[in-house]
Amino acid sequence: MAVSIQNGRLVRRNDDELLWIEAWGDGLRVRATCREGFREDRDWALLPSHAPKAVFFASGDEGSITHGDIAARVHDNGQISFFNSGGAPLLEERWRTRLTGRLFSSLQVKGREIQPAAGDLFRIAARFEPRDDERIFGMGQYQDGRLDLKGSALELAQRNSQASVPFFLSNMGYGFLWNNPAIGRATFAANMTEFVAEQSAQLDYWVTAGGTPAAIEERYAAVTGTVPMMPEFAMGFWQCKLRYRSQEELLEVAREYKKRGLPISVIVCDFFHWPRQGDWKFDPRCWPDPDGMVRELKTMGIELMVSIWPTVDRNSANFEPMREAGLLTRVQRGVRTTMDFMGATVFFDATNPRARAFVWERVRESYYQKGIRLFWLDEAEPEFTAYDFDNYRYHLGSVMEVGNAYPVGYAQAFYDGMKAEGQEDIINLVRCAWAGSQRYGALAWSGDIDCTFETLRRQLAAGLNMGIAGIPWWTTDIGGFEGGDPDDPDYRELLIRWFQWGAFCPVFRLHGHRALTGKGASFEDIHLCGGPNEVWSYGPEAYGILVKYLCLRERLRSYIARAMREAHEKGTPVMRPVFYDFPSDPVAWEQQEEYLFGPDLLVAPVMYPGVRRRTVYLPAGARWSHAETRTSYDGGQPVEVDAPLDSIPLFTRNDARLPLSADP
Numbered sequence: 001m002a003v004s005i006q007n008g009r010l011v012r013r014n015d016d017e018l019l020w021i022e023a024w025g026d027g028l029r030v031r032a033t034c035r036e037g038f039r040e041d042r043d044w045a046l047l048p049s050h051a052p053k054a055v056f057f058a059s060g061d062e063g064s065i066t067h068g069d070i071a072a073r074v075h076d077n078g079q080i081s082f083f084n085s086g087g088a089p090l091l092e093e094r095w096r097t098r099l100t101g102r103l104f105s106s107l108q109v110k111g112r113e114i115q116p117a118a119g120d121l122f123r124i125a126a127r128f129e130p131r132d133d134e135r136i137f138g139m140g141q142y143q144d145g146r147l148d149l150k151g152s153a154l155e156l157a158q159r160n161s162q163a164s165v166p167f168f169l170s171n172m173g174y175g176f177l178w179n180n181p182a183i184g185r186a187t188f189a190a191n192m193t194e195f196v197a198e199q200s201a202q203l204d205y206w207v208t209a210g211g212t213p214a215a216i217e218e219r220y221a222a223v224t225g226t227v228p229m230m231p232e233f234a235m236g237f238w239q240c241k242l243r244y245r246s247q248e249e250l251l252e253v254a255r256e257y258k259k260r261g262l263p264i265s266v267i268v269c270d271f272f273h274w275p276r277q278g279d280w281k282f283d284p285r286c287w288p289d290p291d292g293m294v295r296e297l298k299t300m301g302i303e304l305m306v307s308i309w310p311t312v313d314r315n316s317a318n319f320e321p322m323r324e325a326g327l328l329t330r331v332q333r334g335v336r337t338t339m340d341f342m343g344a345t346v347f348f349d350a351t352n353p354r355a356r357a358f359v360w361e362r363v364r365e366s367y368y369q370k371g372i373r374l375f376w377l378d379e380a381e382p383e384f385t386a387y388d389f390d391n392y393r394y395h396l397g398s399v400m401e402v403g404n405a406y407p408v409g410y411a412q413a414f415y416d417g418m419k420a421e422g423q424e425d426i427i428n429l430v431r432c433a434w435a436g437s438q439r440y441g442a443l444a445w446s447g448d449i450d451c452t453f454e455t456l457r458r459q460l461a462a463g464l465n466m467g468i469a470g471i472p473w474w475t476t477d478i479g480g481f482e483g484g485d486p487d488d489p490d491y492r493e494l495l496i497r498w499f500q501w502g503a504f505c506p507v508f509r510l511h512g513h514r515a516l517t518g519k520g521a522s523f524e525d526i527h528l529c530g531g532p533n534e535v536w537s538y539g540p541e542a543y544g545i546l547v548k549y550l551c552l553r554e555r556l557r558s559y560i561a562r563a564m565r566e567a568h569e570k571g572t573p574v575m576r577p578v579f580y581d582f583p584s585d586p587v588a589w590e591q592q593e594e595y596l597f598g599p600d601l602l603v604a605p606v607m608y609p610g611v612r613r614r615t616v617y618l619p620a621g622a623r624w625s626h627a628e629t630r631t632s633y634d635g636g637q638p639v640e641v642d643a644p645l646d647s648i649p650l651f652t653r654n655d656a657r658l659p660l661s662a663d664p
Contacts, residue, residue, distance in 0.1 A: 002058075002060060002061060003058045003059075003060070003061060003062060003063035003074055004058055004063075005056045005058050005063075008022060008023070008053070008054070009021065009022040010022070010056060010058065010063050010064070010065045010072070010074065012063070012074055012078065014078060016034045017032055017033070017034055017078070017112070017114065018032065018033055018034075018035070018036075018037070018038070019031070019032045019074070019078070019112075020032070020038070021065050021072050021074070021080070022049075022051075022054070022065070023049070023051035023052070023053075023054040023065070023067040024046060024049040024051055024206060024223060025046075025047075025049055025050075025051055025208070025219060025222050025223035026051075026067075026068050026069070026070075026208055026219040026222060026223075027067075027070060027175075027206050027207055027208030027209075027219060027220075027223065028065065028067060028070055028072050028082070028206070028207050028208075029046065029049075029179070029204070029205075029206045030072075030080065030203070030204070030205050030206070030207070031202055031203060031204050032112050032114065032202065032203040033114065033122075033201065033202035033203065034114045034122060035120075035201065035202070038201075038202055039201050039202060042201075043179075044179050044180065044181060044204070044405065044435070044436070045177060045179055045224045045434070045435035045436040046177075046179055046206065046223050046224060046436075047223055047224065047225055047439075049223070051067065052067075054066060054067040055067070060076070061076040062074060062075060062076050068085070068209075069084055069085040069208075069209045069210060069211075070082060070083070070084060070085070070090070070174070070207065070208060070209040071083045071084075071085075072207075077095060077097055078095075078110070078112070079092070079093050079095040079111055080092070080093045080111070081093070082174065082207055082209075084173055084174075084209045085209070088173075090170075090172060090173060090174040090207075090209055091128055091129075091170075091172075091174055091176070091207060092128060092129045093111030093112065093126070093127065093128055093129075094109075094111045094127040094128050094129045094192055094193075095109070095110055095111045096108070096109040097109070097110060109127075110127075111126065111127045111128065112125070112126055112127075112203060113125040113126075113127075114203065117198065117199045118199050118398070118400070120201075121199040121200060121201060121398075121400075121401060122199070122200060122201070122202075123196070123197070123198055123199065123200075124180070124182075124184075124196065124197040124200045124202070124203045125194060125195070125196045125197075126178075126194070126195045126203055126205060127192055127193070127194045128192070128193040128194070129192075129193075130188075130189065130190060130191060130192055130193055131172060132190070134150055134170055134171060134172055135148045135150055135170065135171040135589055136148060136149040136150045136152075136168050136169075136170060136188050137149065137168060137169050137170075137464075137465060137468045137577065138165070138167050138168040138169050138175075138465055138468035138469040138470075139154055139164070139165065139166060139167070139168050139186065139465060139469055140162075140163045140164050140165030140166070140433070140434075140465065140466060140469045140471070141161070141162060141163040141165070141444070141446060141462040141463075141465065141466050141474075142154060142162055142462065142465070143161050143162060143446075143449070143455075143458050143462065144458065144461075145454075145457055145458040145461050146461055147460075147461040147464055147465065147577065147592045148589075148592075149168065149188055149465070150188050151188060151189070151190070152187075152188050153185060153186075153187045153188075153189070154185060154186045154187070154188075155185055156178070156182070156183060156184040156185055156186055156195075156196075156197075156404060157183050157184075157387075157389065157403070157404065158380075158381035158382075158403065158404055158406065158407065158432050158434070159381055159383070159387065160381060160383045160431070160447045160448055161446055161447030161448060161449055162381075162447070163381075163407075163432045163433050163434070163444060163466065163471075164404050164434065165433055165434055165435050165437075165466065165469035165470065165471055166178035166179075166180075166186060166195070166404075166434075166435060166469075167220060167224075167435055167468075167469045167470055168468075168469075169213055169216055169217065169468050171579075171583075171589055173209055173210065173211065173216075174207060174208065174209045174210075174216065175207070175208045175209075175210070175216040175217070175219070175220050176205065176206070176207050177205060177206040177207075177220065177223075177224070177435060178195045178204075178205050179204040179205055179206055179435070180195075180197045180200055180203075180204050180205075181401075181402050181403065181404035181405035181434060182197035182198060182199055182200045182400060182401050182402065182403070182404070183197075183198050183199070183389045183399065183400050183403055183404070184196040184197040184198050198400055199398060199400040199401045200401055201401075206223065208220060208223075212583050213468075213579060213580045213583055214572065214580060214581075217468065217470075217570075217571055217572065217573070217580075218570045218571055218572070220470055220571065221470060221570060221571020222571070224435055224436050224438070224439070224470055225436060225438060225439025226438060226439065226567065226568055226569065226570070226571045227427075227438045227439070227441065227442075227472055227473055227567055227568055228424070228425050228426050228427070228441050228568060229424075229425045229564060229565065229568040230425065230427060230473065230506075230561075230564040230567075230568070231425040231427060232557070232561070233265045233266065233301075233303050234265065234266070234374075234427050234443075234507065235265070235507075235557050235560045235561060235564065236263055236264070236265030236266070236508070236553065236554065236557065237263055237264050237265055237266075237508050237509075237510075237550055237553060237554075238264075238265060238266040238267075238268065238305070238507060238508060238509035238510070238511075239253065239254075239257065239264055239266065239267045239268065239510055239534065240267070240268035240270065240305075240509060240510060240511040240533070241270070241511065241512065241513075241514065241529075241530060241532070241533035241534075242270060242511075242512065242513040242514070242528070242529060242530035242533070243270045243271060243272060243273075243528055243529045243530070244268075244269060244270065244529075245286060245529055246286040246287065247286065247287045247288065247289065247290070247293050250267060250269060250293070251293060251296060251297075253267065253534060254267050254296075254297055254300060254302055255300075256534070256536075257302075257534075258300050260536070262535065262547065262550055263550055263551065263553070263554040264302055265301075265302065265303060266302065266303050266304075266305050266374065266509075267297065267302055267303075267304060267305070268304075268305045268306075268307070268376060268511070269287075269304060269305070269306045269307060270307045270376070271307045271309060271378065272342070272528060273286065273287055273306070273307070276313045276315055276316045276343070277309055277311040277312060277313040277316065277342070277343055277345050278311060278312030278313050278316035278318045278319060278322075278345065278348075279313075279316050279317065279318065280308065280318070280359065280362040280363050280366055280367075281362070281365075281366035281367075282366065290367075290370050291370050291371070294370050294371040294372060295371070298371065303373065303374050304372055304374065305372075305374040305375065305376050305429065306367050306372050306374070306375055306376065307375075307376040307378055308363065308375050308376060308377050308378065308414075309378050309379050310347045310348050310350065310359075310377075310379055310380070310382055310410060311338075311339050311341075311343075311345035311346070311347060311379060312328060312345055312346050312347070312348055313343040313344070313345050314343070314344055314345070314346075315343070318362065319346075322348065322355070322358065323346075325354065325358070326349075326352070326354075326395070327348055327349055327352060327354060327355035327358055328346045328347070328348060328349055328355075329346055329347040329348070329349050329382075329392055329393070329394060330392070330393045330394075331391050331392060331393070332390070332391050332392070332393060332398075333391060334391065337385070338382070338384055338385070338392065339379070339382070339383060339384060339385050340385045341385070347379075347382045349394050349395050350394075350406050350407075350408075350409030350410040350412075350413060351394040351395045351396040351402060351405060351406065351409045352394070352395035352396075352409075355395070355413075356409060356412060356413035356416065357413075357417075359413055360413050360414060360416070360417035361417075363375070363414070363417070364417060364421070368417075368418070368421065373418070373423065374427065374428065374429075375414055375428045375429070376428070376429045377410050377411065377414065377428055377429065377430040377431065378431050379431060380406070380407040380410050380411075380430045380431045380432040380433075381406065381407065381431065381432045382406060389403055394406070404434050405434055406432075406434075407430055407431075407432040407433050407434055407437055407442070408433075408434050408436050408437050408440065410430065411428060411430050411433075411437050411440035411441065411442040412440045414426075414428050414440075414441075415428070415440035415441050416440075418441075426440075426441035427441045427443050427473065428441055428442065428443065429443045429445060429475075429507075430442045430443060430444055430445075431444070431445060431447055432444065432447075433466075433471050435469070435470060437471060438470055438471050438472065438473070438571075442471065442473065443473040443474070443475065443506075443507055444466060444471050444473065444474050444475075445474065445475045445476055445477065445507075445509070446459050446462050446463070446474075446475075446476045446477070447481070448477075448481045448482060449476070449477065449480050449481050449482070450480050450481070450482050450483055451479060451480030451481075451482065451483040451484040451491065451494060451512070452480065452494070453494060453497075453607055453608055453609050455480055456480070456494065456497065456498055456501070456607050457593070457607045457608075459476045460501070460593065460595070460605065460607065461592065463475075463476070463505065463575060464573075464575060464576065464577050464595055467573025467574065467575055467576050468573060468576070468577070468580075470571060472506060472567040472571065472572070472573045472574050473506050473507065473567070473574075474505065474506055474507070474575070475502075475505050475506060475507040475508070475509045476498075476502065476505065476509075477509070477511040477512050478495070478498045478499050478502040478508075478509060478510045478511065478512070479491075479494065479495040479498050479499070479510065479511075479512045479514075479533075480494075480498070480512060481511065481512050481513055482512075482513055483512075483513070483514075483515065484512055484514050484515060485514070485515040485531075486514055486515070486531060486532060486533075486537045486538050486539075487539075490609065492538050492539060492541075492542050493609060493610075493645065494609070495538055495542065496538075496542055496545050496546070496645060496646075497605065497606050497607065497648070499545075499546050499549055500545075500549055500605065500606070500647075500648045501603070501605035501607075501648065502549075503549040503550075503552055503553045504575070504597040504601070504603045504605075504650075505575060505597075506564075506574040506575060508553050510533060510534075510535070511533070512530075512533055513530040514530045514531035514532065514533045514537075515530070515531050516529070516530055516531035535547065535550065541645075544646070545645065545646045548646065551662065552660060555659040555660075555662075556658065556659065556660075559598060559600075559601070559658055559659075560574075560598070562598065563597070563598035563599070566599075574597065574598065575595050575596070575597050575603075576595060576596055577589075577591065577595055577596075578591045578594060578595060578596060578602070578617070578619050579591070580596065581596055581599060581619075582619035582620065582621055582622075582635075584620075584621065585619045585620040585621060585635075585636065587617060587619070587620075587636075588617075588619045588620075591617055591619075593605070593607060594616060594617065599653070600652055600653045600654070600656035600658060601650060601651075601652060601653070601656075601658060601660075602616070602618070602619075602624065602650070602651040602652075602653065603648070603649075603650060604616040604643075604648065604649040604650070604651075605648050606643045606648050606649075611643060612642065612643055612644055612645070613640060613641065613642055613643055614640070614641065614643050614649060615638050615639070615640050616638065616639055616640075616641060616649050616651065617637075617638045618633055618634075618635045618636070618637060618638070618639060618651060619635050619636070620635045620636030621635055621636075622635045622653045622654050623635060623653075623654055623655070624651040624652070624653060625651060625652045625655065626641060626649070626650075626651055627649075627650035627651065627652060627658075627660040627661065628647060628650075628660075628661070629641075633651075
């Protein structure tokens with residue numbers, strides 16, 4: 001079981017386990033398997049490495065690798081410990097075995113566990129020692145409202161409103177990527193940190209170190225990719241409701257925005273504008289002249305976004321050709337229906353490059369050639385009617401083994417197709433993401449959520465953790481998706497508060513399935529269209545407030561563009577926790593209900609009903625100016641400020657001149 005240096009790697013072979021540790025970007029990649037060798041064709045989230053040569057040591061059963069700011073040591077029993085450039089411990093595998101010269105334990109529990117599972121796959125576990133004072137951030141989007149994930153147990157699986165993006169940043173000075181798309185779990189318990197993949201060919205993770213959260217995030221972005229530069233139009237306001245039924249209805253809404261002189265950048269043609277799922281084209285009965293519709297919208301300065309679903313109805317003309325060519329998701333047992341909604345459908349297999357090319361070609365013919373440059377890639381988890389992950393199989397393997405990578409392939413299908421057409425700065429709205437999705441222009445949103453203040457609070461934590469997990473383009477359905485009566489005063493308050501916060505999210509987008517009341521409403525109106533959801537739909541008081549924030553967002557375009565440039569070039573989250581910019585302030589690490597939007601704007605959204613004043617912590621190391629009163633404060637203290645219904649607290653950093661007020 002000697003440790004050796006081979007081909008630029010630290011290698012250990014012990015009985016049936018093969019272990020590799022190598023420099024990868026500004027970090028170290030660790031792989032282990034009980035096969036004869038590794039599946040080297042699957043780097044998953046990681047881009048090809050161009051790491052400079054590392055420094056190695058190997059003697060007998062021990063060895064080490066040092067690379068930039070991080071080092072790893074392999075002990076005589078196989079345990080791995082990680083250190084920063086100053087020799088301080090960062091992370092250590094949790095072993096409880098009989099050792100020579102180290103901790104003695106009769107438990108015989110290893111930090112790496114590789115056990116036989118289905119077929120030639122293994123159940124993989126990686127266990128690490130806990131730290132009582134550690135804080136954990138990232139891991140994607142979960143609907144539990146927790147920003148600091150210490151103490152959490154997370155399912156590593158994609159669901160509607162849940163996006164597993166398994167990278168976390170620790171306040172101990174390191175970042176960790178679980179580079180494995182298998183269904184599993186991550187646990188950040190008091191007695192152990194553990195990652196589990198239920199079925200996988202090999203263990204695979206990546207660790208980096210850095211003196212600041214920004215340094216760690218930038219190193220992670222360098223090995224997994226960054227978003228393209230967001231196109232200018234996407235930084236404005238996006239109008240959407242559950243479904244506009246026809247071309248004329250959609251155009252009338254767009255014309256009304258222009259008639260009122262309101263800023264609008266995008267309007268959305270949502271689901272079931274097609275004849276059948278899997279046709280990927282307009283239904284000519286309701287959309288008789290899509291070319292003319294797109295032309296008129298463009299003359300108004302509005303881009304059209306079109307909804308795409310990955311579902312293929314058995315009655316679609318594309319179903320049999322796709323089935324015969326092996327382009328559809330398969331089932332291990334039972335009837336081949338992966339989603340039962342408005343028809344028995346099967347998802348196209350986004351892990352199959354031929355399937356990606358097939359779908360894009362249909363989309364190119366039906367939409368792209370008409371001038372549509374923005375797509376809403378819905379159902380991207382994908383949303384199985386029954387989340388029986390063990391029953392489904394993709395081109396790359398079983399869903400148990402590779403399922404979390406589906407949304408990456410879905411985004412890649414459109415990115416590659418649009419890139420081949422010569423388009424740059426690609427962005428598409430995707431209802432799920434995994435590590436690496438960002439490099440394919442994925443704008444994630446938080447799925448079909450309900451309409452409550454509690455849900456609003458959960459979205460703030462979800463959005464901040466998505467940014468840390470490497471997905472800087474993120475948004476929500478402003479007002480929540482399911483429910484909400486435009487005539488209800490309580491709901492109007494929620495909509496106003498959500499809209500105010502939405503103006504300071506990476507993408508500012510109004511959407512939802514609003515209640516439809518009154519006589520004469522058909523089943524289709526209520527269940528497939530819903531009530532009105534334009535800014536004038538909520539009464540005159542709400543309208544005035546919403547317009548205020550529409551105009552504020554418009555004035556901030558140049559500031560937002562600078563933040564988007566940082567996301568593109570360095571992977572910097574557009575919205576990020578306060579500690580990201582103020583890591584030396586210990587109180588900043590505790591803030592759960594405020595954040596930075598870009599480098600110079602502190603946002604303190606109001607997320608409780610009836611609140612008209614709130615406390616805001618101003619981080620140490622800067623002076624802060626209240627956007628409306630222009631009162632200046634020293635950082636390092638909490639302040640209590642007014643938060644009337646027409647306003648949320650905003651503070652600028654170090655006299656930054658931002659056009660937050662319409663007054664000169």
